[in-house]
Amino acid sequence: MSLSLSLEEKKAIPILKEKFDHIQKELKKKIVGQERVLNHCFIAIFSGGHCLLAGVPGVGKTLVVQSLGELLSLKFSRIQFTPDLMPSDIVGTQIITIDETTKEKRFKFLRGPIFTNLFLADELNRTPPKTQAALMEAMEEKQVSLGGEKQPLPKPFFTMATQNFVEQEGIYPLPFAQLDRFMFELALDYPSEDEEMKILELTTTAYKAELEPVLVASEILKYMEMVRKVEIDDSLVHYAITLARSTRPGDELATEFAKQWIECGASPRAPYYMILGAKAWAMLQGRSRVILEDILYVARAVLEHRIILSYHAQVEKISPSSIVSRLIEEVPKPGRKKWRFFPFLSWASRT
Template identity: 50%
Template sequence: MSKLTEQQINTNLENLSLVVDEIGKVIVGQKDVIEELLIAIIAGGHCLLEGVPGLAKTLMVSTLAKTVDLNFHRVQFTPDLMPSDIIGTEILEEDHVSGKRFFKFQHGPVFTNILLADEINRTPPKTQAALLEAMQEKRVSYGGKNYPLPKPFFVLATQNPVEQAGTYTLPEAQLDRFLMLVRVGYPSKDDEIEILNRTTSNTNVELNTLLTADDIICIQNLVRDVEVSPALLAYITDIVRATRPGEHLSDSLKDYIRWGAGPRAGQALVMCAKAKALLDGRFSVTIDDIHSIAPAVLRHRILLNFQAQADNVIPDTVVKDLLASVAKPISPLA
């Protein structure tokens, strides 16, 4: 285990479990979405959030940032957004004592703990690439110098799955950089009634700060200490390999998959399953942990062909069939 006292570990895990309820003071419903966002954060990855406008995606992220006491910046991605608008730029300054002029790097909004990249598919590939490079390297390069990003650093990018006119679709190689693709659906009728009640009255909600940046880093380190049996590692490998053409795909899958997931998908499955187990207060991964996070980890890493589009087959359907077709280990704890 990580070098933390048992009391610190228990306190951090208890507060982590309370974050979901704390966010629920502001966000009605969407518990699964909130949990998946937390899983992505404590697993040390980034998240792509997909949903139509008006589902409180921005409010959800800003509320999350308040409950965990992290700096939060939001950038609205537009067609005229430049890379320097994200990472920063050099400005000319003058020393008032000597009168000498010099260039100083002005940090952009990417220098934060949580960055909301709103409608990332609205900006050109050059700007997308600048953000994705910062996500991968956890630093910004400018003028031959490297500037490290704050820790922890988490990017939540949103995109509208309906209106695609004038958008720049993220290439598959760049989609693979996101640990999870989380889908936000419409609320239930009861939840929608409660949303109307809360947002049209004079209700003020006081949010409690439950975790600090240092606490999040400790939990991220703790996630890696969660145990995964050799049998479950082999099971995860079988799942990932089964997405690839030429492998032993079931009849319901082989006609629809054009390109499968790479090794990074297996790494993401392991880390997210570990984070899910820790979020539930356990230090060992189960098959249920793997199945619960598999759709969010795999749906953007499986490229379907034209036949799938013609038959209205979506990635989630493929993942469901995939999990049903891959043989489970006889003894998951072996």
């Protein structure tokens, strides 16, 4: 595979921009507000990442994911996570079958609902860690293992999980290792008064929205390959790395307030997802090259859920959001430098 965009692929970027504009228009038929959340969901999809949607009940988390599946013509499945849910309810199970001719007993694998393109793990934090862990291999390796056999998942495969805020009763906080597998954690806020009026207009009348599919799975796979070929200045790559390193208390780049407020900082997945997310957002905006604003657009959603607060920060009621805001403000922004290749991550730019 070429490391740089071909002429044909560059011509396809404005077409993607037109389709993305159409998608945004279609979404307004069902979803009011939440523009930034929706944009980040599409960034994650074209980056091959996963999203965790957080918020109080009733703010539209499930509706967002269902609408994405409709617009992208993806095979969609949903599991409502409950305290009694078992891993086999998600990935599937093996049963014994008897051959009618030979009477030989064999194991047969019955696929679970995770064998789909878009998997909605609804209220993920209402199920115990053992069942939550069933998602980890699928999210990271795009496969599941059962009975010593590896079963690949369909392409493309995305997990969109929802969770209620920790203050709600009957929840199991997600392990840090699992949180790290989500490209973004996105908070859905309460609607404004005008938005709530619009929601009531859509839901308490005879109006019934029908979404028109805009993309299909094969197109998404093509655009996912193109994202990795988008050009990026090496100074922006270093900036993403510096932002991540600034969250790690033991790193030489960590600021004093980070050392005081952070127990554990962002993993190497953070700069990886910042770069891929910036490339995807650049392409959705009709560009074949990343600019600084693309990095800044995705940085918060990548970093905030990857920070574990220290005891001091918890006592002082310091939030990950405020820490990331201060880091973005204080970490020096890059200037322009020469363009380079980064083949080890399939990052492409011109020399």
